[in-house]
Amino acid sequence: MQGGQGLGLVFVHVFGCRSSLCEGEYIAGSLKSKGAFITEDINDSYNAAVIVTCSVTQEADRKCRQLVRRVRKSLGPEGVLAVCGCWSQGLDSDSARELGINILAGSRGKKLLPEVIESAILSHDTGFQDLRTHNLFPPELSWEELEITSPVMHSRAFMKIQDGCDHFCTYCIIPYLRGKPVSRPERNIIDEIHRLIDNGTREIIFTGIHLGIYGRDIDSSLADLIRSVSRIHDLKRLRLGSLEPFSLDENLLAALSECDSFCRHLHLPLQSGDDNILSAMRRGYTSEEFVKICENARKFLGDDLHISSDILIGFPAESESAFDNTLNVMREAKLGRVHVFPFSERKGTLAEKMAMKVAHDEKILRVSRAITLGRELYDSYIKRFINHEVEILIEESGTKGHTQHFIEADILDGKFSANQIIKAKAVSKSNDRLECIINRN
Numbered sequence: 410m411q412g413g414q415g416l417g418l419v420f421v422h423v424f425g426c427r428s429s430l431c432e433g434e435y436i437a438g439s440l441k442s443k444g445a446f447i448t449e450d451i452n453d454s455y456n457a458a459v460i461v462t463c464s465v466t467q468e469a470d471r472k473c474r475q476l477v478r479r480v481r482k483s484l485g486p487e488g489v490l491a492v493c494g495c496w497s498q499g500l501d502s503d504s505a506r507e508l509g510i511n512i513l514a515g516s517r518g519k520k521l522l523p524e525v526i527e528s529a530i531l532s533h534d535t536g537f538q539d540l541r542t543h544n545l546f547p548p549e550l551s552w553e554e555l556e557i558t559s560p561v562m563h564s565r566a567f568m569k570i571q572d573g574c575d576h577f578c579t580y581c582i583i584p585y586l587r588g589k590p591v592s593r594p595e596r597n598i599i600d601e602i603h604r605l606i607d608n609g610t611r612e613i614i615f616t617g618i619h620l621g622i623y624g625r626d627i628d629s630s631l632a633d634l635i636r637s638v639s640r641i642h643d644l645k646r647l648r649l650g651s652l653e654p655f656s657l658d659e660n661l662l663a664a665l666s667e668c669d670s671f672c673r674h675l676h677l678p679l680q681s682g683d684d685n686i687l688s689a690m691r692r693g694y695t696s697e698e699f700v701k702i703c704e705n706a707r708k709f710l711g712d713d714l715h716i717s718s719d720i721l722i723g724f725p726a727e728s729e730s731a732f733d734n735t736l737n738v739m740r741e742a743k744l745g746r747v748h749v750f751p752f753s754e755r756k757g758t759l760a761e762k763m764a765m766k767v768a769h770d771e772k773i774l775r776v777s778r779a780i781t782l783g784r785e786l787y788d789s790y791i792k793r794f795i796n797h798e799v800e801i802l803i804e805e806s807g808t809k810g811h812t813q814h815f816i817e818a819d820i821l822d823g824k825f826s827a828n829q830i831i832k833a834k835a836v837s838k839s840n841d842r843l844e845c846i847i848n849r850n
Contacts, residue, residue, distance in 0.1 A: 415444025416530050420455040420480065424473055425463025427616040427650045429494055431567040432519050433461045435555035436493075439523035451480070457489040457530050459522075462496035464586055467753040470496055474508070481509035489529045493519055495586040498541060506537055515541035516572075516587045520553050545573070545588025552591050558604055565648075565802070566610045570598055570634070571617030576653070578680075579691050579759040580724065580752065587618050592627050595634055602641055611828050612646035612672075612802055620649060621656020631656070632664040639668035645830060646802065646813070651676045651719075654702045655693045662709035673710055674815040677702065678719040682738030683731035686724050689763070696738045703742040715790065715814040717746040720779050723772030724752045725763035732775050736782055745790040746815075746841070747783030751776050787841060791816050794835045794843060801845065803829045818843040 419440050423433035436459055437447045448455060458480045462473040473496040481490055491512035497505070498515035505513045511529060514522050518540050525540065550573075557566060573590040574583060602613060617623060624630040638647060647670040654677045665671050681687050682696045694702070707714050720735060739747065751772050754761045767775075799818065801810040807824040811817060818835070819842055825831055833845035 416440065416527060417445065417457065418448055418453060418455040419445040419526075419530075420448050420451060420453065420458040421461075422449065422451070422459075422476065422480075423461040424469060424476075424496075425461070425465065425494065426618075427567050427614060428569050428572065428618055429461050429463060431557070431569040431616050432494070432555060433459075434557050434567060436461070436519065436523055438557055440526065443523060443527050451483070455488070456484070457491070457526065458484060459491045459493070459526065462492060462494035464495040464499060464582060466750065467755070473497075477508050477510065487533065487535065489526060489535060491522060491526050491529075493522060495583060498545075498586045499582075502537075502539055505539070511535050511537060513537070513539045513541060516545065517542045517550075517553055520555060545586075547589070550589045550591055552593050554593070554597060556597075556601060556604075558608055565612040565614055566605050567614050567616050568598070568601060568605075569593070569616050571620055571623040574619040576619060576693070577691065579689065579763075580721065580755065582755040582758055583618060585757060590619055590622055590626060592623050592625065592629070594627065595629060595637060598634065599637060599641070602638065602644060606641070606643050609828055611830055612648065613644065614648040614650060616650040619653065621652045621661075630660070632661040635661070635664040635668050635671070639664070639670065641670075644670045647671050648674060648815070649676075651678060653678065653693070654699050657702055657706060659705070659709075662706060666709045672813040672815065673713060674715040674717070674813075675706060675710075676717045676719075677706075679735070679738060679742070679744070680719060680721045681724060681727070681731070682735035683727070684734075686727055686731050686735075689726065690721075690724060690760075696734065700738060700741045703744075713793065713814065715745045715816070716742065717815070718742075718744050718748070720747055720749045720783070722749060722751050722775045722779055723767040725760060725767070726765040727752075727767050727775075732778075736779065739779075739782055739786060743790075744783070744786050746787045747779070749776055749779045749783060784841075788838075791838055791841070791843060795837060797835055798832055799835050799843065799845060800830060800832050803827055803831060812843065816843055817841060818845050820845055820847070822846045 421437045423429050441447050463469040489511050492510050493514035570593045573588045577584050684695050703716055799812045801818045803810045803825045805827045808820045821844055833847050835843040835845050837844045
């Protein structure tokens with residue numbers, strides 16, 4: 410629980426991607442500066458709540474709706490419930506009212522949200538307010554600045570530098586909910602990095618909905634930004650959120666290889682290893698190109714580079730041989746941690762109308778097989794660090810953290826302050842975590 414006096418206790422919960430986490434940090438930090446105490450414990454006795462939502466799958470929709478109902482019941486009729494993000498962008502106003510939402514914001518307009526929430530709390534106004542921007546593709550759409558001075562809910566700082574997408578993969582609803590791609594001005598990014606460093610932040614993660622096209626609308630590029638950030642010597646760690654594989658060209662790889670603070674981890678969504686399925690998905694690369702992209706990344710960034718990925722199982726017309734192709738590419742690309750998702754139809758996407766649906770039971774079996782292979786690949790990857798020194802950024806518990814390669818680590822023989830970077834020897838692994846002891850030599 411964190412905050413000052415004035416607005417009482419406010420529950421903040423974030424669903425979804427790292428961009429949503431960044432937006433949640435901004436809202437929590439802004440409310441805290443206005444006098445709110447921030448809690449992430451749903452069982453606390455809060456008098457207001459903010460839910461940052463996700464709509465990447467039907468399951469995400471279900472979880473958002475479920476939490477809204479639970480929080481509304483917990484708040485009682487006098488409490489203020491604000492909901493924003495992708496799921497709320499697509500929610501009709503009548504449904505929002507029925508769910509007891511007081512303040513409905515969408516993908517844009519979050520900058521004004523803390524002020525509106527403050528006003529509603531102080532005036533005891535529980536009327537319905539719809540703050541959404543419904544046209545997300547106007548030519549004049551500009552960057553919405555959400556400044557973060559220091560993280561409220563995490564040790565690491567998530568910094569959104571890009572928003573929106575116009576790639577329109579056939580299974581994805583997010584471009585319709587996030588709108589036109591826009592980039593944050595470089596000067597604003599650099600200034601915020603300095604503020605975060607001054608407040609003790611050791612690691613920053615750049616996030617975006619289509620991070621790889623950063624700068625396209627402002628005559629810049631992600632590579633240009635990385636080169637500017639590499640000159641900030643006090644920044645200890647820099648990470649990137651998810652990158653579309655075709656974004657990882659040699660210019661960007663060269664910039665990353667020259668940046669001392671860049672951690673050797675990339676998240677490159679594969680989705681499928683079958684060329685026919687990739688084409689139907691409109692992913693923009695072939696299976697062979699994906700493997701070559703991974704190989705090229707290791708040439709620039711080292712053979713120990715951790716490449717994690719997303720796999721989408723059961724896309725329409727995915728045959729058993731197409732699924733086997735996906736497993737083969739997972740092996741050929743030497744992936745590390747893999748997130749496996751079953752395909753679910755999203756209303757309004759092209760994939761919704763595609764024929765040759767994969768049977769539910771078959772989809773679940775394939776998901777299980779892909780998860781099993783993913784665990785084997787990740788297990789093989791993290792074993793290479795046993796009996797080697799690793800650098801760990803300590804998190805709130807004081808005994809857990811992440812290595813530079815984004816592997817979870819436990820300290821077995823010591824406890825440290827959060828946000829401290831220590832060196833330790835990895836001596837064993839437990840499940841997906843490295844077990845480490847302090848190297849006292």
